[in-house]
Amino acid sequence: MAHAARQTNFRLTPVSREELRAIYAITRECFDVPYTVETLADYLNRAGTGFIVARTEGGIVGFAVATATPFPLSLVRRVGEIALIGVLPSHQRQGLGQTLLSASFGHLRGRGMREVRLHVSVDNVGAIALYKRNGMRVAHVVRRYYRNRHDAFRMVGRL
């Protein structure tokens, strides 16, 4: 089950378009293949998407993007996706990833989603551990899923 967050001096809020550069900076620190500001803006504009950030007094330290199938397709397809989740290395292992993931699941449930899925690099031990402790399991391997041609696990879980 989910552990309580150990870092308490942060709050979760939606992100504004003006803050996408800060999120972009986090992706540069978190991901081997960073995303573009345009990709982040696309998520922000997409119906059914929850774009959540964790803030401290010093600024944004983590974020998550959860996409729900938009209405009316959601009447027949209730699968949400964790598109992105990242916490600055300086703030990792303090419960923020767990908190962001729980909030993302909450967003998807609120949109009527029943299942969640995501892709994660097969060697991303930390993220895989986080997802497994939240009830997700590996469905299969997707070969050369990433732009750098690394393989991914597709993971699935019930909401």
Ligand SMILES: CC(C)(COP(=O)(O)OP(=O)(O)OC[C@H]1O[C@@H](n2cnc3c(N)ncnc32)[C@H](O)[C@@H]1OP(=O)(O)O)[C@@H](O)C(=O)NCCC(=O)NCCS
């Ligand atoms: C994956 C990520 C979001 C986790 O964020 P985090 O704030 O460090 O996670 P938490 O502190 O909430 O960890 C919760 C639990 O997840 C597991 N976990 C997280 N990171 C782990 C690691 N590096 N190794 C092993 N287990 C880990 C542990 O069970 C941990 O609980 P514990 O600290 O009590 O042992 C963060 O490591 C990150 O941003 N990584 C780079 C970007 C990335 O890989 N994103 C996912 C792409 S699919």
